[in-house]
Amino acid sequence: MTETELIAACRQGSSRAQKQLYEQFSGLMLSVCLRYLRRREDAEEALIVGFTKVFRALDQYRHEGSFEGWIRRIVVNEALGMLRRKEPLHMGIDDLTYDVPAVAATAESQLSADEMLALLAGLPAGYRTVFNLYALEGYSHPEIGELLGISEGTSKSQLSKARGMLQRRLAVANAQARPSASTSSPKELYATGRY
Secondary structure (H helix, E strand, O other): OOHHHHHHHHHOOOHHHHHHHHHHHHHHHHHHHHHHOOOHHHHHHHHHHHHHHHHHHHHHOOOOOOHHHHHHHHHHHHHHHHHHHHOOOOOOOOOOOOOOOOOOOOOOOOOOHHHHHHHHHOOOHHHHHHHHHHHHOOOOHHHHHHHHOOOHHHHHHHHHHHHHHHHHHHHHHHHHHOOOOOOOOHHHHHHHOOO
16 A cells, blocks of 8 residues: 555545554654653653644645655644643753763764763753754754744754763763773773774
């Protein structure tokens, strides 16, 4: 079934088509929700409510742009709504100081995708939300400001702070992942593949 046929069948109320559409997009959309919401239960709830809204609004989809993008927008808005209810967006200035200077992330990072997502999840809610919307979802600062009820300047500031915090945490995580010369012999390094 093509995407157009699937959408048409869903609009006609086919439960089989709705199940297929949900199964096709739910995994990806759950990962989107998990980037905004710390608790899996909250992310799953946002996903279910988001898909309920998708099915109700299918008549509004005009086949302009990507269908996945249209679904994503609905799911992101639902995740943001839940985030506002569950975890206040602290948009204040981060007063924490770090001993590790900010460094650019490199391709040689020894962290897995899950570890990188964990670093992102560890950001304060405001930083994490703006970073997700800008860097991962592609929203502009004026759009983020409108979505979150903040100024464009605040959006830019939160993004800058989020990037700096991620870079510092990435540097620390990479330093911890690298073996130190004093604790690992060349034989141990070769055996683990970290030579």
